[in-house]
Amino acid sequence: MTSQANGHATGVEPQGGDARGLKTLMDVLAASPAGEIAACAEALGPLPEAAPVRGPETGLVMVRGRIGGDGAPFNLGEATVTRATVRLEDGAVGHAYALGQDRAKATLSATLAALWAQGARRADIEAAVVAPLAEARAREATQTKREAAATKVDFFTMVRGDD
């Protein structure tokens, strides 16, 4: 399980296996750097021609927090988000949303999502793109946790008296 892809509480749950697979793909693409996505996508061979439907465009998302960490929502501040929607020749549509300003990443991610929506190459996408990227993100999360664990205080009590 990767934290970015699966670990966090979701709002509206995707309905059905198709949507869940698409969400897993989109989540891991958003969390991954453009270079890594491009390297993985190469294994799929040349990608089909994708016509832009919307974007790529950069905008804002208001990031919310919770009062006390678990209470009512409040507006914490905005973040830049870049999104794209593309359509393949057969009409399959793909969307991408990710933090940051990377338009090339948004277009590539949307193309992969559209290819996934076509249906025929899902297994390839899962093997060549989703699995390695999810693994890389999981490795990063584990490394952070291991580095933090090394700074955990191991309290010990000095024995008093002379028994």
Place this chain on the structure above:
Amino acid sequence: MYVAVKGGEAAIANAHKMLADRRRGDRSVPAITVEQLVEQLALGVDRVMAEASLYAPELAALAVKQARGDMIEAIFLLRAYRTTLPRFGASRPVETGEMIAERRISATYKDLPGGQVLGPTFDYTHRLLDPELGRDAEVPAAPARESEGEPLTRVADILAHEDLIERTAPDPDGEPLPEDPSGDLTREPLEFPMARDLRLQALARGDEGFLLALGYSTQRGYGRTHPFAGEIRMGEVAVEMDVPELGFAVALGTIKVTECQMVNQFAGSAKVPPQFTRGYGLVFGQSERKAMSMALVDRSLRAGELGEDRVAPAQDEEFVISHSDNVQATGFVEHLKLPHYVDFQAELDLVRRMRGEFEDRAKDLDTATQEAAE
């Protein structure tokens, strides 16, 4: 009265060229890159993002470079950039309980589940300048060890079953939490009194120095709240947004935040038994000082709600929130240097007239005294 002043164009253009020259500095020294700022001046970049209220590390770093390291100028630049972008929507609230934490400490429980995780902290350093850093010496990787994977329990949850501490989570039998905040101060003008969610939005983007000073003032007795740092955690949280065209929420990636749960002294009444109260701080990036100050000020501003006397500046909502935004503050202070030639001429004229009247009166008085003496 405003009169158009012309003639500064060439001077302004040359001043900007001089600024660019000074910003670059000695050409024999390599130019600093945005990547270097993101990686090596990360806490400065974090501060710019927090107070600009825009999470975008590369843009914040560019702003720091463009502003020559002037943080408020960098914050101003990022705020200005923000206004050029459309808003796609709002995220679901980030779940700090699910944070991949680099640091988590509590000053109230030594042995809380998950333990005291120090992370990359300046605490316990000796604050001695390190000449080694002046050279580009090799730095070893951070040590690592197997994580026990114990979840980081919130301090409020430890006491929750005894009802000794105020709760913010919804009561299972009570009303559900609202879906959305009560307002957004980037869209609507400030109105007092404010709801706590709006106050937190203002504090999250407020000036660190101003909030630090106010928080400090509460500790020194100006509206004392008897705080304990119940918990501080810092790390990455996932940002998720419901996307209408998909019909489900997608993760947009992760952001770094710092959270502070301040535990404060009791409130209670004839009907409600005494219990600990809480102040909350949540800030973009790694900024413990800001998160702690925000939590202290959040708690102080709840004076009215908790039936405390409002006697100190940190308890005065209108004073605190109206002066916490450093872009507004610098705008009004710095506008004083813009041409006020006509205003000043008018006042000069006035003071000359008053002076003349004063001197005439003194002369009259003098003559009268002299006549009386004779």
